[in-house]
Amino acid sequence: MASTVLFYLFAGLAIASAISMVYHKNPLYSAISLIGVFVALSCIYVSLAAPFIAAVQILIYAGAIMVLVVFVIMLLNLDEDKPLNRLRYLYFVGGGLGLILLVQTFFVFYAVMRAPNHPADQTKMVGRTLDLGSAMYSQYLLPVEIVGVLLLMAIIGAVILVRRLSQPQLELVIEHELEQEHRKR
Amino acid sequence: MVYLVAVVIAFQMVLMIVAYTVLAERKVLGWIQGRIGPNRVGPWGLLQPFADLLKFIFKEDLVPDKSTKFVYFLAPLVALTCALMPMVVYPFGPTITTINWNFLPWGLGEGITQLPLTIARIDVGVLYVLGITSVGVYGIALAGWSSNSKYSLMGGLRSSAQMISYELAMGASVLGVVMLAGSLDLTQIINAQINSPFRWFIIPQIIGFIVFLIAAFAETNRVPFDLPEAETELVAGFHTEYSALKFALFFMAEYVNMFTVSVMCTVLFLGGWYVPGLEPLARFLGLGEWIHHGTIVYAIISHVAFIGKICLFLFFYIWVRGTLPRFRFDQLMNFGWKFLLPLALLNVILTIVVVYFLNR
Numbered sequence: 001m002a003s004t005v006l007f008y009l010f011a012g013l014a015i016a017s018a019i020s021m022v023y024h025k026n027p028l029y030s031a032i033s034l035i036g037v038f039v040a041l042s043c044i045y046v047s048l049a050a051p052f053i054a055a056v057q058i059l060i061y062a063g064a065i066m067v068l069v070v071f072v073i074m075l076l077n078l079d080e081d082k083p084l085n086r087l088r089y090l091y092f093v094g095g096g097l098g099l100i101l102l103v104q105t106f107f108v109f110y111a112v113m114r115a116p117n118h119p120a121d122q123t124k125m126v127g128r129t130l131d132l133g134s135a136m137y138s139q140y141l142l143p144v145e146i147v148g149v150l151l152l153m154a155i156i157g158a159v160i161l162v163r164r165l166s167q168p169q170l171e172l173v174i175e176h177e178l179e180q181e182h183r184k185r
Numbered sequence: 186m187v188y189l190v191a192v193v194i195a196f197q198m199v200l201m202i203v204a205y206t207v208l209a210e211r212k213v214l215g216w217i218q219g220r221i222g223p224n225r226v227g228p229w230g231l232l233q234p235f236a237d238l239l240k241f242i243f244k245e246d247l248v249p250d251k252s253t254k255f256v257y258f259l260a261p262l263v264a265l266t267c268a269l270m271p272m273v274v275y276p277f278g279p280t281i282t283t284i285n286w287n288f289l290p291w292g293l294g295e296g297i298t299q300l301p302l303t304i305a306r307i308d309v310g311v312l313y314v315l316g317i318t319s320v321g322v323y324g325i326a327l328a329g330w331s332s333n334s335k336y337s338l339m340g341g342l343r344s345s346a347q348m349i350s351y352e353l354a355m356g357a358s359v360l361g362v363v364m365l366a367g368s369l370d371l372t373q374i375i376n377a378q379i380n381s382p383f384r385w386f387i388i389p390q391i392i393g394f395i396v397f398l399i400a401a402f403a404e405t406n407r408v409p410f411d412l413p414e415a416e417t418e419l420v421a422g423f424h425t426e427y428s429a430l431k432f433a434l435f436f437m438a439e440y441v442n443m444f445t446v447s448v449m450c451t452v453l454f455l456g457g458w459y460v461p462g463l464e465p466l467a468r469f470l471g472l473g474e475w476i477h478h479g480t481i482v483y484a485i486i487s488h489v490a491f492i493g494k495i496c497l498f499l500f501f502y503i504w505v506r507g508t509l510p511r512f513r514f515d516q517l518m519n520f521g522w523k524f525l526l527p528l529a530l531l532n533v534i535l536t537i538v539v540v541y542f543l544n545r
Contacts, residue, residue, distance in 0.1 A: 028256070028330065035323065052369075055312035063319030064349065067326070071345045074330045074338065129308055129369055 003047055010047070014040035027073045031066060038062040052129045191304050195272055202492070203440045204234035210503045217507035241433040249332055249426045256331035261427065261434035264324025268441035270317045274310040275448050276372050278302035278458045278488035282479035302458075302484060303372060310371040311363060314449060315356055318404065322348040324438065325406075325423045332426035340422025343412045343514060350521040351403035351410075357529035358396035361536040362386050362453045375457035384461040387454040389539075392532040394454045396525055401446035403521065405439060408506040412514050447498035455494050458487035 017036030024030045038061045045054035136144050208223065208230065215222025223230040248257065281300040307313050322345055329341015363369055365386060366377035378386050387394050403410040414422030424435045451457060463486060467476035476483045512520070 032256070032259075032323075032327075035320075039320075051307055051309045052312070055309040055316050059312055059316035059319060063316055063322075064352070067319075067322055067345055067349055070323070070326055070330075071342065071349075074326065074342060074345075 006047055007044065010040045010043040014044070028070065031070050031073055034069075035062050035066050038066070052132055188304060192273070195275070195277065195304060196269070198277075199269070199272055199441065199444060200437075202495075203437060203444055204238075206440050206443065206499050207237070207436075208233050209499070210506070213500065213503045214507050217504070238433070241430055244429040246429040246431065247426075249334065251333045252426065253331040253333070256327050257426075258431075260324050260328035260331060261431045261438075262324075263327065264321060264438040265434045265441070267317055267321035267324060268438040268445065271314040271445050271448075273304040274307050274313055274371055276301075276303045276375055276452060276457055276491075278484045278491060279478060281481055281484045284481055301372070302488065306370060306372055309369045311359055311369045311374070311449075311453075314445065315352070315359070318442065318445060319348070319352050321438070321442065324435070328427065328435070329423040332423075334426050336419045336421075336425045337423050340414055340419050340425070344406060344423060347403055347406070347410065347412060347517060347521075350518060351400045351525070354396055354521060354525040354529045355400035355404060357526065357533055358393040358400065359449075359453060360529075360533045361390045361393040364533075364536050364540050365389065371452050371457070375452060375459055378456045379459050384459070385454065385456040390454060390532070390536070392528060392535075394450075396529045396532065397450060397453070399525060400521075401450065402502075402505070403517070405442045405446055405502075407439075407443065407502055409509040409512050410517060411511060412517060443499060443502055444495065447495045447502075450498050451491065451494040458491040460487060460490045463487075 014037050017033045017040060021030045021033035021037065024033060038057055042054040042057040042062075045051075045057060211233070212222040212230070214220075223233045226232045226236045248254070279302065281302070282298065284300070325344040325348075326341045329337045329339070329344070332338075362374065365381070366374040368374060368377065374386075378384060381389075383389055402408075406412075406414065412422075414424065419425070424432055427435060463483070464473075464477055467473050467483075476486070
């Protein structure tokens, strides 16, 4: 009973935060709403007996990635009133993707309703950290390694993007720019 | 019901320790600098924290005109809430198993045979504490942004950058302990230390301990890493525009965070509440019946030892504040990324190799 109430509380919180994330004009408010979504989701994970996933959700998404997003928004200091006209076509793309997601959700709901109703095995603790770890490094080793390689590629890509120029070259570029500015005056 | 009582007791205890940490800081800094420190309110200034609190309550609460009001009010709440939340997983002491709790009023003690001195045992206690403390950075970052002041913004930006950088080193330094203990549960980690030949993980994990301690200073924005509120450059950093109780919330959050990292240091590296050699000593003195795992005397001694170890770390914080100058910001970043993080990763690799060969 209590768990049902808690589920609806956190699910409502997640949906409300998601809606507020989409509808806020100010990007910082959207970011704060997104943090709300993550926190509510991790609460749902806890109620599903998956404390590890919940903790990782908070630690990585709310604690690291969104901090970077907020950091960038604070640095950019975007104009609030300017309408984003050139991004208008995204409304249609977003609408289409949303429709697909909605259909998927209904399909999952339908499939769950159709499936035979098995009571959950209480002795199996699938959410435990130890079981998760041993499953990841035995049964699902290949996906873990693929994800690892993917992340490594992303890291190397980030480093290459940042260090396109070596230090002396960079100094040359800066000198050139300064010179041009000087000439303009 | 019991959990509510436990939460209230733990909350009171943490807040009292935090209040007296503030007083201790002023006293110890006074001694280090050849002053006396506060000694007017109560005997030896012992009522100073309450006087400070009253002063905070009765001050005028100024809100900057151009601030973003909602975020401005939200920020101190986020900071203090995130600072207080890790409290629920602290192992304050060993489990008490030898007492019948039925004498408690209102049927509080019914059906309790084991009383663990911790509010909740979570399977992922370490990750929980790290995650919640990493969310605490929003309090500071949002305060800096919403105040609409350049000093506040600079403070908020610095603190976000600093906390992201040092969180990595902190998490990596904890990994060694987690591997030795084979669990993320704080109680399990203490039990693993009791059963290990070294008793305390500080001996096999000395590198991890040093990295954790340094990263903890940066995480709590304390000297020598107090760049977010560097007085000489940024007035007061992210809380420049805050006054009265809102400032008090930030102030409390900082000290509660100090308490949190001290608890983590104690639990992960100094054996938590465990006092090595207490049980053999008690048996030697003929008190074995009174003092063994599960009795209330053992629990009290262990709890006092736990608080004592925490106070040691809190004193260390104050001592460092009285001794060291502040880092420059580029030095801070270089130190975090180029020295601390590789050192922590090296420690992880060393631990992996050693654990692998020990378990063969």
